[in-house]
Amino acid sequence: MILIMIAAPFDQLPAAAVARFTCDAGDILFRADAPADHLIAIDAGQLVLVRLSPEGNRVMIAQAGPGQTLGEASLFTDRYHYDCVARSPASGWRIAASAIRAALVTDPDFALAMVQTLARQVRTERLRCEIMSIRSAEARVLAALRAFGQPGTLTAFADSLGLSQEACSRAMAGLVRHGRIERLGRGRYRAIGQG
């Protein structure tokens, strides 16, 4: 038998509240305007939230990988506000929003852990907003590398910063020249002195 652990705080929920999923790149986990009845915890792969801007452009809201969750807002709204799409083959858990709401009022430990998870998410999103308000491409890329590292491809990284792939690539090259970051390989970079 294979045991696959589900990440905190959802390991405290009854087994009936969670369902395993696996998917391929391009699969849609949920769509905007669909009933928001579950959130998603990722074990492997990369998922992204995308939304169409009024002009019809696809805009990335967030990208998440192993250990992260998407769709927390579904707990208190009745419809999703964005599409959740797999960027690569991925697996994880769908967690019933109703079970989470129930556990919040009956399980103090779960409530504490849930608040902690959400507080971290707020902090991360605020940080992303501040980074995106940095004008210079090099400074923005450096700040993002220090804060989050480079989770996926260079193109996806550029998207998440509101930069074109070319501007991001050039900024990386400049930062390497100035000794602020190191190049791990083609399209893979890391801030100096970080894991």
Next chain:
Amino acid sequence: MILIMIAAPFDQLPAAAVARFTCDAGDILFRADAPADHLIAIDAGQLVLVRLSPEGNRVMIAQAGPGQTLGEASLFTDRYHYDCVARSPASGWRIAASAIRAALVTDPDFALAMVQTLARQVRTERLRCEIMSIRSAEARVLAALRAFGQPGTLTAFADSLGLSQEACSRAMAGLVRHGRIERLGRGRYRAIGQG
């Protein structure tokens, strides 16, 4: 007697857990490495979190205004990691972290309200990120006006979008010309068909 309401969910806490504060621009609400024993709910003004970068520059981590909270990390860590500084005259409440932790495990309604508040903040910040990734100044301003309206001055609005004041003003003028938004007065605009 003057009654000043404290925002949900903190209105459910005992009175001893909250303390009113007012401060001037530049005042420091808490410092990095100080004991993290409270979080801050803002009634008026703008507060920012700043940290020193490896180069020694002051880097803004987050900014928050009326209705938002700062310092949620105090719930789970024993020291602050950033300075909290007032960018303008501000007022609000200091809320004891210990009281929040206690209420989370003893008061199911409070736990629900707290999670709801945080989930909404996550959604709002994600929306901000989405809007900031819109390239065109006019499209970005239009999206922000539709999503949030224009809360304060034009300059502050421009800042929150990562635009210069001049670019924002020009974008507003262009949107008015194209009939997408209406001008309520000098420096005050609104998306067509919104309150």
Next chain:
DNA sequence: CGGCGATCATGATCAGAATCATGATCGCAA
């Protein structure tokens, strides 16, 4: 009322990012 600082509007110029174009490199699969 008149003065003054803050905010907004707008023109001119410039820097830098987007875009277009092209070649290099990688990963995967036949």
Next chain:
DNA sequence: TTGCGATCATGATTCTGATCATGATCGCCG
């Protein structure tokens, strides 16, 4: 191994927004 599509790197050009400069308008207070 070879071929091919995806990704990355980089040059050339365009164009948008930042910046600088200036004037207009507003709110406030004496």
